[in-house]
Amino acid sequence: MTTLPADLIARLQEVLGPKGWSMADDVLARHNAEARHKFSGAASLILFPASTDEVARCAALCHQAGVALVPQGGNTGRCGGAVAGENAILINLARMNAVIIDDLDFSATVEAGCLLQNLQDAAVRHDLLFPLALGAQGSCQIGGNLATNAGGLNVIRYGTMRDLVLGLEVVLADGTIWNGLSKLRKDNTGYDLRHLFVGAEGTLGIITRATLKLFPRPRHIATAWCAVNDPQAALDLLARARRDSGDTIAAFELISRFAHDLCIAHLPGCTAPLAQTSDWYVMIELSSSRPVDDLTALLETLLNDAMTDGTVQDAVLAQSETQRAHLWAIREGIPVAQTLEGGSIKHDVSVPVSAIPALIERGIAAAHMLIPGIRPCPFGHVGDGNIHFNFSQPPGMTKPDFLARWDDLNRAIHDIVVDLGGSISAEHGIGLLKVDELAHYADPAKLKLLHAIKAAIDPENRMNPGKIIRNP
Numbered sequence: 001m002t003t004l005p006a007d008l009i010a011r012l013q014e015v016l017g018p019k020g021w022s023m024a025d026d027v028l029a030r031h032n033a034e035a036r037h038k039f040s041g042a043a044s045l046i047l048f049p050a051s052t053d054e055v056a057r058c059a060a061l062c063h064q065a066g067v068a069l070v071p072q073g074g075n076t077g078r079c080g081g082a083v084a085g086e087n088a089i090l091i092n093l094a095r096m097n098a099v100i101i102d103d104l105d106f107s108a109t110v111e112a113g114c115l116l117q118n119l120q121d122a123a124v125r126h127d128l129l130f131p132l133a134l135g136a137q138g139s140c141q142i143g144g145n146l147a148t149n150a151g152g153l154n155v156i157r158y159g160t161m162r163d164l165v166l167g168l169e170v171v172l173a174d175g176t177i178w179n180g181l182s183k184l185r186k187d188n189t190g191y192d193l194r195h196l197f198v199g200a201e202g203t204l205g206i207i208t209r210a211t212l213k214l215f216p217r218p219r220h221i222a223t224a225w226c227a228v229n230d231p232q233a234a235l236d237l238l239a240r241a242r243r244d245s246g247d248t249i250a251a252f253e254l255i256s257r258f259a260h261d262l263c264i265a266h267l268p269g270c271t272a273p274l275a276q277t278s279d280w281y282v283m284i285e286l287s288s289s290r291p292v293d294d295l296t297a298l299l300e301t302l303l304n305d306a307m308t309d310g311t312v313q314d315a316v317l318a319q320s321e322t323q324r325a326h327l328w329a330i331r332e333g334i335p336v337a338q339t340l341e342g343g344s345i346k347h348d349v350s351v352p353v354s355a356i357p358a359l360i361e362r363g364i365a366a367a368h369m370l371i372p373g374i375r376p377c378p379f380g381h382v383g384d385g386n387i388h389f390n391f392s393q394p395p396g397m398t399k400p401d402f403l404a405r406w407d408d409l410n411r412a413i414h415d416i417v418v419d420l421g422g423s424i425s426a427e428h429g430i431g432l433l434k435v436d437e438l439a440h441y442a443d444p445a446k447l448k449l450l451h452a453i454k455a456a457i458d459p460e461n462r463m464n465p466g467k468i469i470r471n472p
Protein backbone atom coordinates (compact mmCIF):
# COMPACT_ATOMS: atom_id res chain seq x y z
CA MET A 1 0.00 0.00 0.00
CA THR A 2 1.21 3.50 -0.73
CA THR A 3 0.01 6.93 0.34
CA LEU A 4 1.89 8.60 -2.53
CA PRO A 5 -0.12 10.31 -5.31
CA ALA A 6 -0.72 7.82 -8.16
CA ASP A 7 0.04 10.37 -10.87
CA LEU A 8 3.41 11.21 -9.28
CA ILE A 9 4.33 7.52 -9.18
CA ALA A 10 3.36 7.13 -12.83
CA ARG A 11 5.40 10.15 -13.94
CA LEU A 12 8.48 9.04 -11.98
CA GLN A 13 8.21 5.55 -13.51
CA GLU A 14 8.01 7.13 -16.95
CA VAL A 15 11.17 9.22 -16.36
CA LEU A 16 13.19 6.31 -14.96
CA GLY A 17 12.05 3.32 -17.01
CA PRO A 18 11.57 -0.20 -15.61
CA LYS A 19 15.07 -0.50 -14.07
CA GLY A 20 14.86 2.85 -12.32
CA TRP A 21 12.39 2.23 -9.51
CA SER A 22 10.96 -0.43 -7.23
CA MET A 23 7.89 -0.93 -5.09
CA ALA A 24 8.67 -4.60 -4.42
CA ASP A 25 8.35 -5.67 -0.80
CA ASP A 26 11.73 -7.45 -0.62
CA VAL A 27 13.59 -4.48 -2.15
CA LEU A 28 11.83 -1.98 0.12
CA ALA A 29 12.39 -4.17 3.19
CA ARG A 30 16.14 -4.04 2.50
CA HIS A 31 16.24 -0.30 1.98
CA ASN A 32 13.84 0.55 4.83
CA ALA A 33 15.90 -1.46 7.33
CA GLU A 34 18.36 0.25 9.64
CA ALA A 35 21.19 -1.90 10.97
CA ARG A 36 20.98 -0.74 14.57
CA HIS A 37 17.21 -1.41 14.65
CA LYS A 38 16.70 1.93 16.37
CA PHE A 39 14.71 3.23 13.41
CA SER A 40 12.88 1.72 10.50
CA GLY A 41 11.76 3.29 7.27
CA ALA A 42 8.29 3.08 5.74
CA ALA A 43 8.98 4.18 2.15
CA SER A 44 6.73 2.54 -0.45
CA LEU A 45 8.81 3.63 -3.46
CA ILE A 46 12.55 3.72 -4.12
CA LEU A 47 14.09 5.39 -7.16
CA PHE A 48 17.28 4.22 -8.90
CA PRO A 49 18.10 6.98 -11.42
CA ALA A 50 20.85 6.42 -14.00
CA SER A 51 21.95 10.02 -14.62
CA THR A 52 22.05 13.50 -13.11
CA ASP A 53 19.34 14.54 -15.54
CA GLU A 54 17.06 11.77 -14.24
CA VAL A 55 17.77 12.80 -10.63
CA ALA A 56 16.87 16.40 -11.51
CA ARG A 57 13.65 15.44 -13.27
CA CYS A 58 12.59 13.24 -10.33
CA ALA A 59 13.37 16.01 -7.82
CA ALA A 60 11.35 18.52 -9.86
CA LEU A 61 8.35 16.16 -10.03
CA CYS A 62 8.46 15.44 -6.27
CA HIS A 63 8.83 19.14 -5.55
CA GLN A 64 5.77 20.00 -7.63
CA ALA A 65 3.78 17.23 -5.89
CA GLY A 66 4.93 18.36 -2.42
CA VAL A 67 6.59 15.01 -1.66
CA ALA A 68 9.92 14.70 0.18
CA LEU A 69 12.98 12.84 -1.14
CA VAL A 70 15.41 10.94 1.09
CA PRO A 71 18.81 10.20 -0.49
CA GLN A 72 20.22 6.84 0.45
CA GLY A 73 23.66 5.43 -0.33
CA GLY A 74 24.85 2.10 1.05
CA ASN A 75 22.64 2.57 4.13
CA THR A 76 25.63 2.03 6.45
CA GLY A 77 25.40 5.33 8.31
CA ARG A 78 23.97 3.93 11.58
CA CYS A 79 22.15 7.05 12.78
CA GLY A 80 18.87 6.95 10.87
CA GLY A 81 19.98 9.52 8.28
CA ALA A 82 18.82 7.46 5.30
CA VAL A 83 15.47 6.39 6.76
CA ALA A 84 12.33 7.61 4.93
CA GLY A 85 8.82 7.96 6.36
CA GLU A 86 5.74 6.66 4.51
CA ASN A 87 5.13 10.01 2.80
CA ALA A 88 8.67 10.28 1.45
CA ILE A 89 10.46 8.59 -1.46
CA LEU A 90 13.90 6.99 -1.24
CA ILE A 91 16.42 7.82 -3.96
CA ASN A 92 19.50 5.64 -4.34
CA LEU A 93 22.22 6.36 -6.91
CA ALA A 94 23.66 2.82 -7.08
CA ARG A 95 23.29 2.82 -10.90
CA MET A 96 25.42 5.98 -11.15
CA ASN A 97 28.87 4.55 -10.51
CA ALA A 98 31.29 5.80 -13.19
CA VAL A 99 34.84 6.84 -12.26
CA ILE A 100 37.19 8.94 -14.39
CA ILE A 101 40.78 9.20 -13.15
CA ASP A 102 42.98 12.14 -14.12
CA ASP A 103 46.65 11.19 -13.58
CA LEU A 104 47.94 14.71 -14.16
CA ASP A 105 45.56 16.54 -11.87
CA PHE A 106 45.71 13.70 -9.31
CA SER A 107 41.94 13.69 -9.20
CA ALA A 108 38.97 11.38 -9.79
CA THR A 109 35.58 12.52 -11.03
CA VAL A 110 33.10 10.05 -9.64
CA GLU A 111 29.36 9.49 -9.82
CA ALA A 112 27.94 9.53 -6.31
CA GLY A 113 26.64 5.95 -6.38
CA CYS A 114 30.15 4.52 -6.82
CA LEU A 115 31.12 2.22 -3.94
CA LEU A 116 34.08 3.52 -1.93
CA GLN A 117 35.94 0.26 -2.53
CA ASN A 118 35.50 0.61 -6.30
CA LEU A 119 37.02 4.09 -6.26
CA GLN A 120 39.96 2.83 -4.19
CA ASP A 121 40.50 0.00 -6.70
CA ALA A 122 40.25 2.33 -9.70
CA ALA A 123 42.90 4.60 -8.16
CA VAL A 124 45.23 1.64 -7.57
CA ARG A 125 44.93 0.64 -11.24
CA HIS A 126 46.44 4.07 -12.01
CA ASP A 127 49.15 3.56 -9.34
CA LEU A 128 47.39 6.18 -7.21
CA LEU A 129 45.64 6.25 -3.84
CA PHE A 130 42.20 7.40 -2.77
CA PRO A 131 42.86 7.47 0.98
CA LEU A 132 39.41 7.25 2.57
CA ALA A 133 39.23 3.79 4.17
CA LEU A 134 36.64 2.46 6.57
CA GLY A 135 34.99 -0.78 7.65
CA ALA A 136 31.93 -0.27 5.42
CA GLN A 137 33.92 0.52 2.25
CA GLY A 138 32.50 -2.48 0.36
CA SER A 139 28.95 -1.13 0.69
CA CYS A 140 28.99 2.63 1.31
CA GLN A 141 28.76 5.04 -1.61
CA ILE A 142 30.80 8.16 -2.36
CA GLY A 143 27.61 10.25 -2.07
CA GLY A 144 27.03 8.89 1.43
CA ASN A 145 30.68 9.41 2.35
CA LEU A 146 30.43 13.04 1.27
CA ALA A 147 27.04 13.61 2.88
CA THR A 148 28.40 12.36 6.22
CA ASN A 149 31.88 13.87 5.82
CA ALA A 150 33.26 10.39 6.46
CA GLY A 151 36.64 10.03 8.10
CA GLY A 152 37.97 6.56 8.75
CA LEU A 153 41.38 5.10 9.32
CA ASN A 154 43.69 7.54 7.53
CA VAL A 155 42.35 10.92 8.65
CA ILE A 156 45.50 11.61 10.64
CA ARG A 157 47.39 11.79 7.34
CA TYR A 158 44.86 12.72 4.63
CA GLY A 159 41.89 14.33 6.42
CA THR A 160 38.15 13.66 6.08
CA MET A 161 35.99 13.81 2.93
CA ARG A 162 35.82 17.57 3.42
CA ASP A 163 39.59 17.68 2.89
CA LEU A 164 39.41 15.33 -0.08
CA VAL A 165 36.74 17.06 -2.16
CA LEU A 166 37.63 19.49 -4.95
CA GLY A 167 34.20 19.96 -6.51
CA LEU A 168 30.62 18.74 -6.44
CA GLU A 169 27.57 18.44 -8.62
CA VAL A 170 24.32 18.65 -6.65
CA VAL A 171 20.64 18.44 -7.53
CA LEU A 172 18.56 20.77 -5.37
CA ALA A 173 15.07 20.06 -4.08
CA ASP A 174 13.34 21.77 -7.00
CA GLY A 175 15.44 19.95 -9.59
CA THR A 176 17.99 22.72 -10.19
CA ILE A 177 21.42 21.27 -11.02
CA TRP A 178 24.39 23.06 -9.43
CA ASN A 179 27.48 22.10 -11.42
CA GLY A 180 30.33 22.80 -9.06
CA LEU A 181 32.58 20.05 -10.41
CA SER A 182 36.11 21.39 -10.45
CA LYS A 183 39.70 20.21 -10.36
CA LEU A 184 40.92 23.53 -9.00
CA ARG A 185 43.11 23.53 -5.91
CA LYS A 186 42.61 27.26 -5.53
CA ASP A 187 39.35 29.10 -6.10
CA ASN A 188 38.37 32.11 -4.02
CA THR A 189 35.20 33.17 -5.81
CA GLY A 190 32.81 33.72 -2.94
CA TYR A 191 31.19 31.29 -0.51
CA ASP A 192 32.56 27.77 -0.85
CA LEU A 193 29.30 25.98 -1.62
CA ARG A 194 30.75 22.47 -1.74
CA HIS A 195 31.34 22.59 2.01
CA LEU A 196 27.66 23.27 2.63
CA PHE A 197 26.72 19.97 1.03
CA VAL A 198 29.53 17.93 2.58
CA GLY A 199 28.24 16.74 5.95
CA ALA A 200 24.69 17.98 5.21
CA GLU A 201 23.36 14.39 5.31
CA GLY A 202 21.19 14.94 2.24
CA THR A 203 19.18 17.74 3.85
CA LEU A 204 20.21 20.37 1.27
CA GLY A 205 20.37 18.42 -1.98
CA ILE A 206 21.36 15.19 -3.71
CA ILE A 207 25.06 14.91 -4.48
CA THR A 208 25.28 13.37 -7.95
CA ARG A 209 28.99 13.68 -8.82
CA ALA A 210 32.21 14.75 -7.15
CA THR A 211 35.78 15.53 -8.07
CA LEU A 212 38.07 14.11 -5.39
CA LYS A 213 41.78 14.31 -4.62
CA LEU A 214 44.11 11.41 -5.32
CA PHE A 215 47.59 10.85 -3.91
CA PRO A 216 50.71 8.86 -4.82
CA ARG A 217 50.21 5.21 -3.88
CA PRO A 218 52.25 4.08 -0.86
CA ARG A 219 55.10 1.76 -1.84
CA HIS A 220 56.15 0.90 1.69
CA ILE A 221 53.95 0.20 4.69
CA ALA A 222 55.04 -0.80 8.18
CA THR A 223 52.49 -1.82 10.78
CA ALA A 224 52.93 -2.61 14.47
CA TRP A 225 50.80 -3.65 17.43
CA CYS A 226 52.04 -2.29 20.76
CA ALA A 227 51.14 -2.72 24.41
CA VAL A 228 50.99 0.52 26.39
CA ASN A 229 50.11 1.15 30.03
CA ASP A 230 47.40 3.74 29.51
CA PRO A 231 45.92 6.24 27.01
CA GLN A 232 48.48 8.88 28.06
CA ALA A 233 51.30 6.53 27.00
CA ALA A 234 49.50 6.10 23.65
CA LEU A 235 49.57 9.88 23.21
CA ASP A 236 53.24 10.03 24.18
CA LEU A 237 53.96 7.41 21.52
CA LEU A 238 51.90 9.38 19.00
CA ALA A 239 53.83 12.59 19.71
CA ARG A 240 57.15 10.75 19.38
CA ALA A 241 56.07 9.07 16.14
CA ARG A 242 54.92 12.41 14.74
CA ARG A 243 58.26 14.01 15.49
CA ASP A 244 60.49 11.13 14.40
CA SER A 245 58.75 9.49 11.45
CA GLY A 246 58.91 12.30 8.90
CA ASP A 247 55.15 12.63 8.52
CA THR A 248 54.65 9.00 7.56
CA ILE A 249 51.97 8.08 10.14
CA ALA A 250 48.98 6.80 8.17
CA ALA A 251 46.94 5.35 11.06
CA PHE A 252 47.14 5.40 14.84
CA GLU A 253 44.45 3.40 16.65
CA LEU A 254 43.84 2.79 20.36
CA ILE A 255 42.31 -0.53 21.48
CA SER A 256 41.24 -1.28 25.05
CA ARG A 257 41.92 -4.69 26.54
CA PHE A 258 38.18 -5.42 26.66
CA ALA A 259 37.84 -4.68 22.93
CA HIS A 260 40.90 -6.85 22.17
CA ASP A 261 39.61 -9.73 24.32
CA LEU A 262 36.18 -9.63 22.65
CA CYS A 263 37.84 -10.12 19.25
CA ILE A 264 39.88 -13.08 20.52
CA ALA A 265 36.76 -14.60 22.09
CA HIS A 266 34.29 -14.08 19.26
CA LEU A 267 36.06 -13.73 15.90
CA PRO A 268 36.99 -17.01 14.18
CA GLY A 269 40.74 -17.37 13.65
CA CYS A 270 41.56 -14.29 15.70
CA THR A 271 44.60 -14.69 17.95
CA ALA A 272 46.33 -12.26 20.30
CA PRO A 273 49.18 -10.42 18.52
CA LEU A 274 51.28 -10.26 21.73
CA ALA A 275 51.98 -12.97 24.32
CA GLN A 276 51.86 -10.39 27.10
CA THR A 277 48.43 -8.94 27.96
CA SER A 278 47.97 -5.25 28.56
CA ASP A 279 45.15 -2.90 29.51
CA TRP A 280 45.72 -0.88 26.33
CA TYR A 281 47.07 -1.47 22.85
CA VAL A 282 48.02 0.82 19.99
CA MET A 283 48.08 -0.07 16.33
CA ILE A 284 50.40 2.18 14.35
CA GLU A 285 50.92 2.20 10.61
CA LEU A 286 53.52 4.18 8.65
CA SER A 287 53.37 4.51 4.89
CA SER A 288 55.45 6.20 2.24
CA SER A 289 55.35 6.55 -1.51
CA ARG A 290 59.10 7.16 -1.71
CA PRO A 291 60.78 4.26 -3.56
CA VAL A 292 63.68 3.88 -1.13
CA ASP A 293 62.12 4.30 2.30
CA ASP A 294 62.79 1.57 4.89
CA LEU A 295 59.82 2.12 7.12
CA THR A 296 60.25 -1.16 8.96
CA ALA A 297 63.64 -0.04 10.23
CA LEU A 298 62.22 3.38 11.10
CA LEU A 299 59.33 1.86 13.05
CA GLU A 300 61.64 -0.61 14.79
CA THR A 301 63.90 2.21 15.97
CA LEU A 302 60.92 4.25 17.09
CA LEU A 303 59.46 1.39 19.10
CA ASN A 304 62.84 0.36 20.57
CA ASP A 305 63.32 3.92 21.85
CA ALA A 306 59.77 3.92 23.23
CA MET A 307 60.40 0.59 24.99
CA THR A 308 63.65 1.85 26.44
CA ASP A 309 61.96 4.78 28.14
CA GLY A 310 58.90 2.73 29.16
CA THR A 311 56.31 4.36 26.85
CA VAL A 312 55.73 0.99 25.16
CA GLN A 313 55.80 -2.31 27.06
CA ASP A 314 55.92 -4.72 24.15
CA ALA A 315 55.40 -4.60 20.39
CA VAL A 316 55.23 -6.77 17.30
CA LEU A 317 55.79 -5.65 13.71
CA ALA A 318 53.82 -7.26 10.91
CA GLN A 319 56.31 -9.31 8.87
CA SER A 320 54.03 -9.94 5.92
CA GLU A 321 50.85 -8.68 4.28
CA THR A 322 49.01 -11.59 5.93
CA GLN A 323 50.18 -10.52 9.39
CA ARG A 324 49.25 -6.93 8.65
CA ALA A 325 45.78 -8.05 7.52
CA HIS A 326 45.44 -10.04 10.77
CA LEU A 327 46.16 -6.91 12.86
CA TRP A 328 43.64 -4.91 10.87
CA ALA A 329 41.07 -7.71 11.17
CA ILE A 330 41.26 -7.37 14.96
CA ARG A 331 40.87 -3.60 14.86
CA GLU A 332 38.05 -3.67 12.32
CA GLY A 333 36.36 -6.66 13.93
CA ILE A 334 35.70 -4.87 17.24
CA PRO A 335 32.16 -3.65 16.39
CA VAL A 336 31.10 -7.14 15.26
CA ALA A 337 32.75 -8.81 18.26
CA GLN A 338 30.97 -6.39 20.57
CA THR A 339 27.61 -7.19 19.00
CA LEU A 340 28.23 -10.88 19.73
CA GLU A 341 28.76 -10.00 23.41
CA GLY A 342 25.22 -8.59 23.82
CA GLY A 343 23.81 -5.07 23.95
CA SER A 344 26.09 -2.10 23.39
CA ILE A 345 25.56 1.62 23.83
CA LYS A 346 27.76 3.71 21.57
CA HIS A 347 29.24 7.17 21.46
CA ASP A 348 30.91 8.44 18.31
CA VAL A 349 32.71 11.42 19.83
CA SER A 350 35.83 13.52 19.44
CA VAL A 351 37.88 15.73 21.75
CA PRO A 352 41.22 17.47 21.32
CA VAL A 353 43.82 14.69 21.10
CA SER A 354 45.39 15.82 24.37
CA ALA A 355 42.04 15.36 26.19
CA ILE A 356 41.64 11.66 25.31
CA PRO A 357 42.94 10.35 28.68
CA ALA A 358 40.57 12.67 30.59
CA LEU A 359 37.64 11.65 28.39
CA ILE A 360 38.26 7.96 28.96
CA GLU A 361 38.84 8.30 32.72
CA ARG A 362 35.89 10.59 33.37
CA GLY A 363 33.62 8.74 30.95
CA ILE A 364 34.26 5.33 32.52
CA ALA A 365 33.69 6.74 36.04
CA ALA A 366 30.40 8.36 34.98
CA ALA A 367 29.21 5.17 33.28
CA HIS A 368 29.97 3.06 36.37
CA MET A 369 28.01 5.52 38.52
CA LEU A 370 24.99 5.24 36.22
CA ILE A 371 25.10 1.52 35.49
CA PRO A 372 27.18 -0.53 37.96
CA GLY A 373 28.99 -3.40 36.28
CA ILE A 374 28.88 -1.78 32.83
CA ARG A 375 31.81 -2.88 30.63
CA PRO A 376 33.58 -0.02 28.81
CA CYS A 377 34.86 -0.83 25.30
CA PRO A 378 36.70 2.28 24.09
CA PHE A 379 38.66 2.05 20.84
CA GLY A 380 39.32 4.06 17.73
CA HIS A 381 41.12 6.81 15.92
CA VAL A 382 43.03 8.29 18.83
CA GLY A 383 45.31 10.16 16.45
CA ASP A 384 42.26 12.22 15.42
CA GLY A 385 40.92 12.57 18.98
CA ASN A 386 38.02 10.33 17.88
CA ILE A 387 37.11 7.50 20.22
CA HIS A 388 34.28 5.05 19.67
CA PHE A 389 33.33 5.15 23.32
CA ASN A 390 31.23 2.00 23.45
CA PHE A 391 29.87 0.16 26.48
CA SER A 392 28.71 -3.46 26.76
CA GLN A 393 25.90 -4.59 29.01
CA PRO A 394 26.82 -5.68 32.54
CA PRO A 395 26.68 -9.41 33.25
CA GLY A 396 23.28 -10.22 34.71
CA MET A 397 21.46 -7.31 33.07
CA THR A 398 19.14 -8.04 30.15
CA LYS A 399 19.82 -6.43 26.78
CA PRO A 400 16.48 -4.52 26.72
CA ASP A 401 17.07 -3.19 30.28
CA PHE A 402 20.54 -2.08 29.28
CA LEU A 403 19.50 -0.45 26.01
CA ALA A 404 16.73 1.41 27.87
CA ARG A 405 19.56 3.41 29.48
CA TRP A 406 20.86 4.62 26.06
CA ASP A 407 19.76 8.25 26.44
CA ASP A 408 20.91 8.58 30.09
CA LEU A 409 24.35 7.25 29.29
CA ASN A 410 24.63 9.32 26.10
CA ARG A 411 23.83 12.47 28.03
CA ALA A 412 26.42 11.69 30.73
CA ILE A 413 29.17 11.00 28.18
CA HIS A 414 28.21 13.91 25.93
CA ASP A 415 28.32 16.30 28.93
CA ILE A 416 31.93 15.28 29.51
CA VAL A 417 32.79 15.49 25.80
CA VAL A 418 31.39 19.01 25.51
CA ASP A 419 33.10 20.05 28.76
CA LEU A 420 36.41 18.93 27.21
CA GLY A 421 35.79 21.02 24.09
CA GLY A 422 34.73 18.05 21.96
CA SER A 423 32.02 17.05 19.49
CA ILE A 424 29.05 14.70 20.05
CA SER A 425 29.37 13.40 16.49
CA ALA A 426 32.81 12.74 15.07
CA GLU A 427 31.99 10.49 12.13
CA HIS A 428 28.50 9.09 11.67
CA GLY A 429 26.61 12.40 11.70
CA ILE A 430 23.37 13.47 13.37
CA GLY A 431 20.66 11.72 11.31
CA LEU A 432 17.63 11.11 13.50
CA LEU A 433 19.69 9.68 16.35
CA LYS A 434 21.23 12.91 17.63
CA VAL A 435 18.76 15.61 16.59
CA ASP A 436 17.85 16.31 20.22
CA GLU A 437 21.45 16.11 21.37
CA LEU A 438 22.51 18.63 18.72
CA ALA A 439 19.67 20.97 19.73
CA HIS A 440 20.72 20.59 23.38
CA TYR A 441 24.45 21.21 22.96
CA ALA A 442 24.85 23.43 19.89
CA ASP A 443 25.69 27.06 20.31
CA PRO A 444 22.38 28.98 19.78
CA ALA A 445 23.94 31.09 17.03
CA LYS A 446 25.05 27.93 15.23
CA LEU A 447 21.55 26.43 15.47
CA LYS A 448 20.06 29.63 14.09
CA LEU A 449 22.49 29.54 11.17
CA LEU A 450 21.74 25.85 10.49
CA HIS A 451 18.01 26.64 10.28
CA ALA A 452 18.69 29.71 8.10
CA ILE A 453 20.83 27.71 5.64
CA LYS A 454 18.20 24.96 5.41
CA ALA A 455 15.46 27.54 4.83
CA ALA A 456 17.50 29.32 2.15
CA ILE A 457 18.41 26.22 0.13
CA ASP A 458 15.36 24.02 0.73
CA PRO A 459 12.60 26.43 1.81
CA GLU A 460 9.82 23.86 1.52
CA ASN A 461 11.73 21.22 3.49
CA ARG A 462 11.59 18.57 0.78
CA MET A 463 15.12 17.18 1.21
CA ASN A 464 15.49 14.53 3.91
CA PRO A 465 13.19 16.33 6.35
CA GLY A 466 13.72 15.93 10.09
CA LYS A 467 17.39 14.96 9.85
CA ILE A 468 20.07 17.07 11.62
CA ILE A 469 17.52 19.71 12.70
CA ARG A 470 13.85 19.45 13.57
CA ASN A 471 11.33 20.34 10.92
CA PRO A 472 10.46 24.04 10.98
Ligand SMILES: Cc1cc2nc3c(=O)[nH]c(=O)nc-3n(C[C@H](O)[C@H](O)[C@H](O)COP(=O)(O)OP(=O)(O)OC[C@H]3O[C@@H](n4cnc5c(N)ncnc54)[C@H](O)[C@@H]3O)c2cc1C
Pocket residue numbers: 070071072073074075076077078080081082093112133134135136139140141142143144145146147148149150151152153201202203205206207208335426427428431464467
Ligand atom coordinates in the same frame (compact mmCIF):
# COMPACT_ATOMS: atom_id res chain seq x y z
C1 LIG B 1 31.35 -1.11 9.80
C2 LIG B 1 31.29 0.38 9.65
C3 LIG B 1 32.43 1.13 9.84
C4 LIG B 1 32.39 2.51 9.71
N1 LIG B 1 33.53 3.19 9.91
C5 LIG B 1 33.52 4.51 9.76
C6 LIG B 1 34.72 5.26 9.94
O1 LIG B 1 35.77 4.71 10.27
N2 LIG B 1 34.67 6.58 9.70
C7 LIG B 1 33.50 7.22 9.34
O2 LIG B 1 33.50 8.43 9.14
N3 LIG B 1 32.36 6.54 9.21
C8 LIG B 1 32.34 5.22 9.42
N4 LIG B 1 31.18 4.54 9.26
C9 LIG B 1 29.98 5.30 8.91
C10 LIG B 1 30.16 5.87 7.53
O3 LIG B 1 30.13 7.29 7.57
C11 LIG B 1 29.15 5.51 6.62
O4 LIG B 1 29.20 4.13 6.57
C12 LIG B 1 29.27 6.08 5.19
O5 LIG B 1 30.05 7.22 5.03
C13 LIG B 1 27.88 6.39 4.75
O6 LIG B 1 27.78 6.07 3.41
P1 LIG B 1 26.48 5.35 2.86
O7 LIG B 1 26.62 5.34 1.39
O8 LIG B 1 26.24 4.06 3.52
O9 LIG B 1 25.35 6.40 3.26
P2 LIG B 1 23.92 6.14 3.91
O10 LIG B 1 24.06 5.47 5.22
O11 LIG B 1 23.03 5.51 2.92
O12 LIG B 1 23.45 7.64 4.15
C14 LIG B 1 24.08 8.44 5.10
C15 LIG B 1 23.56 9.88 4.96
O13 LIG B 1 24.01 10.42 3.73
C16 LIG B 1 22.88 10.84 2.94
N5 LIG B 1 23.21 10.52 1.53
C17 LIG B 1 23.53 9.33 1.00
N6 LIG B 1 23.80 9.46 -0.30
C18 LIG B 1 23.64 10.77 -0.61
C19 LIG B 1 23.77 11.54 -1.80
N7 LIG B 1 24.11 11.00 -2.97
N8 LIG B 1 23.51 12.87 -1.74
C20 LIG B 1 23.15 13.46 -0.57
N9 LIG B 1 23.01 12.77 0.58
C21 LIG B 1 23.26 11.45 0.56
C22 LIG B 1 21.70 10.07 3.48
O14 LIG B 1 20.49 10.77 3.27
C23 LIG B 1 22.05 9.98 4.96
O15 LIG B 1 21.67 11.14 5.62
C24 LIG B 1 31.17 3.16 9.39
C25 LIG B 1 30.02 2.41 9.19
C26 LIG B 1 30.06 1.03 9.33
C27 LIG B 1 28.82 0.25 9.14
